[in-house]
Amino acid sequence: xxxxNTHTISLFVTNAxxxxxxxxxxxxxxxxxxxxxxxxxxxxxxFSRMTITAVGDSKSLDxxxxxxxxxxxxxxxxxxxxxxxxxxxxxxxxxxxxxxYRTEVLQVxxxxxxxxxxxxxxxxxxxxxxxxxxxxxxxxMVEKYGIIEIVRTGKVLMTKGxxxx
Amino acid sequence: xxxKTTTGADVLLKVLENYGVQYIFGHPGGAAIPIFDALYDSPxxxxxxxxxxxxxxxxxxxxxxxxxxxxxxxxxxxxxxxxVTGLLTAMMDSVPMIVLxxxxxxxxxxxxxxxxxxxxxxxxxxxxxxxxVKDVNDIPRVMKEALHIATTGRPGPVxxxxxxxxTGADCTASLxxxxxxxGYTYQEKVDSQGIKALADLLKKSKKPLILAGNGCIISSAExxxxxxVRTLQSPVITTLLGKGAFPENDPLSMGMLGMHGTAYANMxxxxxxxxxxxxxxWDDRITPGNIEKFCPDAMKxxxxxxxxxxxxxxxxxxxxxxxxxxxxxxxxxxxxxxxxKEWVAQCQANKKKYPMKFKIHGGLKAQHVIxxxxxxxxxxxxxxxxxxxxxxxxxxxxxTQLPKGxxxxxxxxxxxxxxxxxxxxxxxxxxxxxxxxxxxxxxxxTLPELSTATVxxxxxxxxxxxxxxxxxxxxWQGLFYDNRLSGVELKGSPDFVKLAxxxxxxxxxxxxxxxxxxVVAEALAYNDGPCIVHAEVVKExxxxxxxxxxxxxxxxxxxxxxxxxxxxxxxx
Ligand SMILES: Cc1ncc(C[n+]2csc(CCOP(=O)(O)OP(=O)(O)O)c2C)c(N)n1
Numbered sequence: 001x002x003x004x005n006t007h008t009i010s011l012f013v014t015n016a017x018x019x020x021x022x023x024x025x026x027x028x029x030x031x032x033x034x035x036x037x038x039x040x041x042x043x044x045x046x047f048s049r050m051t052i053t054a055v056g057d058s059k060s061l062d063x064x065x066x067x068x069x070x071x072x073x074x075x076x077x078x079x080x081x082x083x084x085x086x087x088x089x090x091x092x093x094x095x096x097x098x099x100x101y102r103t104e105v106l107q108v109x110x111x112x113x114x115x116x117x118x119x120x121x122x123x124x125x126x127x128x129x130x131x132x133x134x135x136x137x138x139x140x141m142v143e144k145y146g147i148i149e150i151v152r153t154g155k156v157l158m159t160k161g162x163x164x165x
Numbered sequence: 166x167x168x169k170t171t172t173g174a175d176v177l178l179k180v181l182e183n184y185g186v187q188y189i190f191g192h193p194g195g196a197a198i199p200i201f202d203a204l205y206d207s208p209x210x211x212x213x214x215x216x217x218x219x220x221x222x223x224x225x226x227x228x229x230x231x232x233x234x235x236x237x238x239x240x241x242x243x244x245x246x247x248x249v250t251g252l253l254t255a256m257m258d259s260v261p262m263i264v265l266x267x268x269x270x271x272x273x274x275x276x277x278x279x280x281x282x283x284x285x286x287x288x289x290x291x292x293x294x295x296x297x298v299k300d301v302n303d304i305p306r307v308m309k310e311a312l313h314i315a316t317t318g319r320p321g322p323v324x325x326x327x328x329x330x331x332t333g334a335d336c337t338a339s340l341x342x343x344x345x346x347x348g349y350t351y352q353e354k355v356d357s358q359g360i361k362a363l364a365d366l367l368k369k370s371k372k373p374l375i376l377a378g379n380g381c382i383i384s385s386a387e388x389x390x391x392x393x394v395r396t397l398q399s400p401v402i403t404t405l406l407g408k409g410a411f412p413e414n415d416p417l418s419m420g421m422l423g424m425h426g427t428a429y430a431n432m433x434x435x436x437x438x439x440x441x442x443x444x445x446x447w448d449d450r451i452t453p454g455n456i457e458k459f460c461p462d463a464m465k466x467x468x469x470x471x472x473x474x475x476x477x478x479x480x481x482x483x484x485x486x487x488x489x490x491x492x493x494x495x496x497x498x499x500x501x502x503x504x505x506k507e508w509v510a511q512c513q514a515n516k517k518k519y520p521m522k523f524k525i526h527g528g529l530k531a532q533h534v535i536x537x538x539x540x541x542x543x544x545x546x547x548x549x550x551x552x553x554x555x556x557x558x559x560x561x562x563x564x565t566q567l568p569k570g571x572x573x574x575x576x577x578x579x580x581x582x583x584x585x586x587x588x589x590x591x592x593x594x595x596x597x598x599x600x601x602x603x604x605x606x607x608x609x610x611t612l613p614e615l616s617t618a619t620v621x622x623x624x625x626x627x628x629x630x631x632x633x634x635x636x637x638x639x640x641w642q643g644l645f646y647d648n649r650l651s652g653v654e655l656k657g658s659p660d661f662v663k664l665a666x667x668x669x670x671x672x673x674x675x676x677x678x679x680x681x682x683x684v685v686a687e688a689l690a691y692n693d694g695p696c697i698v699h700a701e702v703v704k705e706x707x708x709x710x711x712x713x714x715x716x717x718x719x720x721x722x723x724x725x726x727x728x729x730x731x732x733x734x735x736x737x
Binding site: 013017018021022029062063066067069070071073074075 | 285286289290293294295297314346347348349471472473476477
């Protein structure tokens with residue numbers, strides 16, 4: 001068994017019922033765990049863009065991409081990494097705030113460049129955007145105040161320059 | 166009552182008719198009634214089966230024998246789920262098939278309505294593609310796309326789920342729709358550069374070996390393959406499904422490789438300096454668990470229409486994605502005779518030294534019966550098989566001469582496949598001699614289709630190799646599990662000759678070796694309808710050679726081992 005790595009795969013698919021089931025079946029069959037999955041309509045509404053991050057070994061991933069490409073509803077499937085791509089994720093984080101820590105929490109929020117989108121006596125909800133690793137470290141900085149809940153969108157990506165993803 | 170309007174069902178059948186479909190294999194039910202109603206006025210012929218699984222195997226046999234699409238029509242719920250085994254069988258062996266399923270009305274979908282099954286989701290892993298049709302005017306497009314997908318590239322089954330209110334509704338869509346599948350591509354052009362790379366590697370080989378798989382059969386590449394083999398002067402081995410791609414009586418043919426392949430085929434694999442897979446996917450019946458041990462010193466070349474097969478098991482030194490026939494046509498222009506005389510002589514010497522053999526005396530042998538059918542038909546029959554020991558003996562002893570003359574469930578290993586697939590094959594090739602070789606176990610899985618064979622009056626010859634055991638499993642328990650026989654003794658089987666008579670068929674019996682040639686001749690001469698040849702063979706014979714699952718040619722045993730063997734590492 002080769003090393004397990006996190007991979008990011010971008011798929012361009014027809015906007016047809018069942019396409020998600022077909023794709024997730026390809027991952028599940030090879031025991032790949034999908035960490036995150038983002039689907040949204042493409043510029044041309046007949047198609048959708050899907051970004052999947054999943055953990056598994058590279059050799060299996062190669063097969064998964066080939067098997068996905070084979071699906072009739074998949075126009076293209078490709079793994080992306082490195083400097084040629086832009087990647088972003090959004091997270092909503094609900095943090096406990098007592099009177100004692102409120103100021104400190106708000107300072108940290110400012111420091112990590114998050115936006116406060118809801119605030120009451122006991123909690124604050126902040127919004128963070130950035131690449132996934134930055135989100136991880138930002139989240140670590142607010143962890144000690146007590147995180148009630150986190151919702152992350154999962155990673156989306158796009159190639160740099162004029163080429164389409 | 167006269168019909169005034171054109172329904173979705175009418176249009177569906179019209180598209181099939183225009184495409185050239187002749188037969189539909191099926192079984193009716195409530196949700197499929199609109200389609201059966203439309204069949205009433207259609208020139209398409211319904212072959213009414215006794216079970217939906219039978220329908221799928223018939224369509225499968227039809228498709229494999231003819232190279233054309235096989236069409237199945239069933240009702241919703243249990244009717245549709247009964248096709249799943251047939252879908253898996255077709256998917257594994259790349260068989261073009263359309264399965265039309267009735268479905269509950271749209272409004273009821275997802276409400277656990279009577280005979281509702283989520284067929285679309287349930288079949289995703291066993292189809293090339295599938296549709297749930299929600300709008301009657303989509304029917305012409307969906308049907309055309311389905312036919313296109315099923316029959317092109319690497320063929321496979323397509324399921325179309327058809328709610329009853331959709332097939333029953335008026336259809337106003339034109340039949341002249343274009344297929345528009347932006348996500349579906351397959352290699353149509355030949356990759357000249359890749360082909361040149363194959364040719365360059367071939368040139369250096371002194372011990373070449375061509376491995377012909379199902380891809381050769383599907384693409385009808387037999388002529389091109391023969392040219393390549395003769396030009397290069399290379400021995401040829403085939404997979405189970407590649408049988409018939411090259412005449413097995415030819416001196417350059419080394420027969421089938423793999424778990425129960427011939428000794429000389431497996432020895433050639435072990436010693437070759439180049440192995441060239443043409444439409445074989447290096448599956449685990451022919452390659453060891455540790456792929457590094459598979460002809461370690463040989464160059465590996467691979468042609469496959471499916472890019473996902475390249476590098477899946479074996480990482481080839483050169484490969485071309487494309488249709489075997491087209492690729493070989495180009496390749497043949499670039500190759501010439503190799504310096505392989507010594508190697509060919511060595512392979513042929515092994516063929517003499519380790520021949521496929523059996524003892525004629527001491528009880529009736531399955532191999533004897535099969536060998537006789539092979540000799541009396543000159544290898545020119547279409548043989549379908551079931552799954553088990555008899556299948557392997559048939560592969561070893563029936564010397565297939567015809568491409569598309571060998572029909573067997575390879576990837577799925579589906580018991581119950583043999584007899585229905587013979588029905589389909591005979592419908593596809595009315596003039597051919599069609600022989601089904603099956604075991605007493607597998608035959609009983611789909612035996613109700615005897616009625617279908619009788620109704621259609623098809624002169625198929627159903628040879629039941631009756632060893633009173635689920636023989637292949639008994640063989641494993643005998644060799645690897647201290648002969649602790651568990652769940653393999655088949656008691657209570659009917660008298661198969663009487664069974665034949667009960668179905669209004671002819672029944673023959675072979676009990677003694679001395680009767681073999683006479684009864685085989687009689688059965689082959691009987692063409693008034695289907696017949697059963699009940700061969701009561703010795704109970705505990707085993708198939709050899711055998712490479713235990715996961716092993717290599719070095720692990721091959723040629724005859725009954727003296728002591729108990731270690732459990733194999735491979736799966737089954
Ligand atoms: C549907 C199905 N169930 C179970 C098996 C497992 N299996 C493989 S061979 C075999 C025995 C077949 O017995 P029989 O049909 O009598 O043929 P024989 O091996 O004796 O020639 C079994 C049970 C299978 N391949 N397919």
